[in-house]
Amino acid sequence: MWHCQGVSRPEPPAGAVRQGSLREWNLTLVLDRIAAADRPPSRAELAAETSLTRATVSAVVEDLVTGRLVTEAEPTPRTGAGRPARGLVLAPDGPAGLGLEVNVDYLAVCVVDLTGRIRHHTVHRADLRPVSPAEALGRLAGLAARARADAAGQGLTLAGAALAVPGLVDDAGRVRLAPNLGWRDVAVAALLAGHPPLTAHVEGVPPLVVDNEANLAALGELHSGPPGPASFLHISGEVGIGAGIVLDGALFRGARGWSGEIGHMSVRPDGPACRCGGRGCLETYTGQEAILAAAGLAGADLPADTATTRLAELAAAGEPAALRALQEAGTALGVAVAGVVNLLDLDTVVLGGGYAPLVPWLRPPVLAEISRRVLTAAWSPVTVRPAVLGAEAAAVGAAGSVVRRILARPAGWLARHG
Amino acid sequence: MWHCQGVSRPEPPAGAVRQGSLREWNLTLVLDRIAAADRPPSRAELAAETSLTRATVSAVVEDLVTGRLVTEAEPTPRTGAGRPARGLVLAPDGPAGLGLEVNVDYLAVCVVDLTGRIRHHTVHRADLRPVSPAEALGRLAGLAARARADAAGQGLTLAGAALAVPGLVDDAGRVRLAPNLGWRDVAVAALLAGHPPLTAHVEGVPPLVVDNEANLAALGELHSGPPGPASFLHISGEVGIGAGIVLDGALFRGARGWSGEIGHMSVRPDGPACRCGGRGCLETYTGQEAILAAAGLAGADLPADTATTRLAELAAAGEPAALRALQEAGTALGVAVAGVVNLLDLDTVVLGGGYAPLVPWLRPPVLAEISRRVLTAAWSPVTVRPAVLGAEAAAVGAAGSVVRRILARPAGWLARHG
Numbered sequence: 001m002w003h004c005q006g007v008s009r010p011e012p013p014a015g016a017v018r019q020g021s022l023r024e025w026n027l028t029l030v031l032d033r034i035a036a037a038d039r040p041p042s043r044a045e046l047a048a049e050t051s052l053t054r055a056t057v058s059a060v061v062e063d064l065v066t067g068r069l070v071t072e073a074e075p076t077p078r079t080g081a082g083r084p085a086r087g088l089v090l091a092p093d094g095p096a097g098l099g100l101e102v103n104v105d106y107l108a109v110c111v112v113d114l115t116g117r118i119r120h121h122t123v124h125r126a127d128l129r130p131v132s133p134a135e136a137l138g139r140l141a142g143l144a145a146r147a148r149a150d151a152a153g154q155g156l157t158l159a160g161a162a163l164a165v166p167g168l169v170d171d172a173g174r175v176r177l178a179p180n181l182g183w184r185d186v187a188v189a190a191l192l193a194g195h196p197p198l199t200a201h202v203e204g205v206p207p208l209v210v211d212n213e214a215n216l217a218a219l220g221e222l223h224s225g226p227p228g229p230a231s232f233l234h235i236s237g238e239v240g241i242g243a244g245i246v247l248d249g250a251l252f253r254g255a256r257g258w259s260g261e262i263g264h265m266s267v268r269p270d271g272p273a274c275r276c277g278g279r280g281c282l283e284t285y286t287g288q289e290a291i292l293a294a295a296g297l298a299g300a301d302l303p304a305d306t307a308t309t310r311l312a313e314l315a316a317a318g319e320p321a322a323l324r325a326l327q328e329a330g331t332a333l334g335v336a337v338a339g340v341v342n343l344l345d346l347d348t349v350v351l352g353g354g355y356a357p358l359v360p361w362l363r364p365p366v367l368a369e370i371s372r373r374v375l376t377a378a379w380s381p382v383t384v385r386p387a388v389l390g391a392e393a394a395a396v397g398a399a400g401s402v403v404r405r406i407l408a409r410p411a412g413w414l415a416r417h418g
Numbered sequence: 419m420w421h422c423q424g425v426s427r428p429e430p431p432a433g434a435v436r437q438g439s440l441r442e443w444n445l446t447l448v449l450d451r452i453a454a455a456d457r458p459p460s461r462a463e464l465a466a467e468t469s470l471t472r473a474t475v476s477a478v479v480e481d482l483v484t485g486r487l488v489t490e491a492e493p494t495p496r497t498g499a500g501r502p503a504r505g506l507v508l509a510p511d512g513p514a515g516l517g518l519e520v521n522v523d524y525l526a527v528c529v530v531d532l533t534g535r536i537r538h539h540t541v542h543r544a545d546l547r548p549v550s551p552a553e554a555l556g557r558l559a560g561l562a563a564r565a566r567a568d569a570a571g572q573g574l575t576l577a578g579a580a581l582a583v584p585g586l587v588d589d590a591g592r593v594r595l596a597p598n599l600g601w602r603d604v605a606v607a608a609l610l611a612g613h614p615p616l617t618a619h620v621e622g623v624p625p626l627v628v629d630n631e632a633n634l635a636a637l638g639e640l641h642s643g644p645p646g647p648a649s650f651l652h653i654s655g656e657v658g659i660g661a662g663i664v665l666d667g668a669l670f671r672g673a674r675g676w677s678g679e680i681g682h683m684s685v686r687p688d689g690p691a692c693r694c695g696g697r698g699c700l701e702t703y704t705g706q707e708a709i710l711a712a713a714g715l716a717g718a719d720l721p722a723d724t725a726t727t728r729l730a731e732l733a734a735a736g737e738p739a740a741l742r743a744l745q746e747a748g749t750a751l752g753v754a755v756a757g758v759v760n761l762l763d764l765d766t767v768v769l770g771g772g773y774a775p776l777v778p779w780l781r782p783p784v785l786a787e788i789s790r791r792v793l794t795a796a797w798s799p800v801t802v803r804p805a806v807l808g809a810e811a812a813a814v815g816a817a818g819s820v821v822r823r824i825l826a827r828p829a830g831w832l833a834r835h836g
Contacts, residue, residue: 340761
């Protein structure tokens with residue numbers, strides 16, 4: 001079976017309709033129209049758009065307002081006689097999503113509200129390779145508890161959490177393998193469950209979802225961009241390299257949810273040994289630490305993000321070793337990306353995570369390899385662009401995935417908080 | 419937009435139902451149940467399964483029988499009192515699909531009936547690289563005319579045709595690029611249209627669809643295997659190498675329909691020059707002619723299929739050059755396949771076309787590379803198997819695609835032939 005995440009909506013009730021499911025459908029329909037609108041719609045506009053009666057729309061909106069999912073926008077100026085119609089918007093002070101990330105050299109926590117705004121964001125830099133999984137997740141739980149307190153102070157209720165990890169996750173929330181962290185068969189969901197609960201119990205919103213960081217970063221990027229079904233390859237360049245494949249607005253997860261391991265595509269079959277056990281994987285050429293080492297910045301004892309900023313400064317100043325390292329990394333990345341484009345016929349490649357500040361130097365060699373190697377390149381250009389979100393994409397994507405679950409099934413939240 | 423071929427069914431009519439569309443929906447529904455049944459269903463069984471009335475089912479079946487889409491199977495033995503129920507099956511003497519293929523070193527034509535049986539199959543071996551597109555398509559039209567006469571003699575009506583080409587095709591039926599044939603911007607649909615029409619005009623069934631041969635071969639394989647939504651990578655190993663990506667029973671076509679160009683994924687970025695203009699593409703290592711050359715069979719002046727058979731014989735006899743050539747080809751193929759599996763998390767790889775007879779020697783090195791390079795290989799095995807169909811897969815897939823269009827919208831056929 002193919003798992004495409006994204007928001008699955010309840011189907012419109014068919015055949016014999018129970019009142020419960022009809023109410024749920026109407027709630028979802030109206031909330032979806034409010035969330036998707038260009039400008040705050042009035043109740044009358046919602047009725048016209050949904051074919052529901054004015055009375056039904058009014059009752060549904062009242063439920064949504066009482067449950068802090070929707071609020072009235074500032075009145076729009078009168079355009080004629082009568083009262084101005086009050087438009088409806090998603091509530092910025094209702095439920096929110098908690099996004100968590102464990103990566104090789106940082107922990108991140110963020111809170112995103114229903115409108116998609118980031119309300120809290122913490123990044124804690126530390127090399128987590130020498131640290132046990134329990135210790136790493138304990139530190140993360142500490143950061144999360146502070147985020148929760150901050151969110152509560154802003155009137156927000158955390159309705160669920162999602163955790164991004166740089167590895168392969170199974171359905172039970174266990175990390176099967178995270179080669180760059182050195183984790184193998186780590187029950188992260190169980191380890192986090194040992195800490196005090198951070199989120200309210202909401203039907204239809206799991207308290208904790210564990211997912212691959214490249215997948216969540218791609219979802220973060222998808223929902224930070226313009227609305228509409230986008231298709232792109234999002235590459236997260238951290239110590240490891242992961243990719244999220246977004247097709248028509250949905251994440252493509254593969255047969256068992258383990259797609260996107262672009263970091264282990266081969267660039268040179270007999271190249272340097274990789275932490276995965278293979279040789280010549282893309283990661284050995286274009287992982288963050290490989291680029292820094294090639295530029296002579298490996299021994300500088302700086303955190304990777306600071307070293308990356310330094311590398312960008314050196315490249316901007318025309319320092320030859322920095323330029324050469326980025327040229328070589330971009331060429332290897334371009335070889336792999338050209339292979340993906342030949343295989344999947346994607347027209348947009350997004351460079352995210354630690355790559356974002358390096359895009360000015362990575363993009364030209366990536367485009368050169370695409371132009372050399374992609375069969376359709378001559379008449380069908382591929383766009384290579386930096387991600388809208390930077391290194392925070394995975395945590396933001398994680399928090400956003402919680403929010404979208406609430407929007408997709410508002411009845412679960414309303415049952416407790418309405 | 420993402421084009422997933424496969425059979426698109428009309429949606430069940432919603433809201434106000436017009437009689438025309440309701441009749442069409444019932445025809446499609448009943449025909450689909452007959453096509454999908456394990457054993458010939460009776461009218462009563464169809465009524466129970468579809469929730470249609472007995473009278474409606476009888477009327478629909480009468481239309482389908484009159485239109486030669488359905489026929490009554492041999493009576494089943496009585497199981498109790500009363501008349502034996504007569505089961506219904508797809509008609510073997512109604513409409514059929516014409517499948518055409520132009521490849522680098524052969525032309526192929528086949529006819530597939532509604533039941534999926536191959537009723538005519540011709541392969542004409544000739545190196546088409548020195549031949550103009552018009553001449554090649556003229557020869558193909560000659561073979562097709564003979565296939566049509568043979569089909570008519572068997573009581574079949576060709577309802578439409580599909581043409582497989584080893585290159586990139588646009589929506590207008592133009593080959594943008596077929597590197598191994600040396601074709602660029604060839605209007606194949608227009609060139610074939612200069613020959614007398616071969617198929618009946620049926621609403622909803624285009625007289626000629628042009629598609630990539632690897633896509634059609636993958637569809638041929640999909641519909642030759644067990645029913646149900648399969649997911650696999652199908653690799654067609656001819657002079658060029660193409661792939662069809664099947665996800666949950668549908669072909670994945672990519673943003674512009676040009677997915678599957680696995681032959682131009684890089685194995686060694688600075689390897690041998692490829693006809694595409696790149697270097698070190700998979701095709702330069704594992705294309706049919708590359709394997710034969712490595713085995714010392716290139717100058718033998720044999721057609722590729724005969725030379726491939728000879729290579730298999732030499733390998734079976736333990737001839738060192740043959741074994742070494744296949745080992746090296748399989749290793750290069752394995753590097754590319756491992757990259758695809760890392761990227762897409764597919765669990766089945768099918769080796770088809772000219773690879774089918776070489777699978778005993780290609781499979782071990784392919785599996786070895788998967789095991790070395792795929793992150794999930796240790797706990798999530800990948801099956802590598804030969805295709806059910808051999809080199810005829812693309813033409814059979816092409817003919818089958820026509821048949822599936824008729825099954826998906828029987829009303830078009832019935833309007834003229836009912």
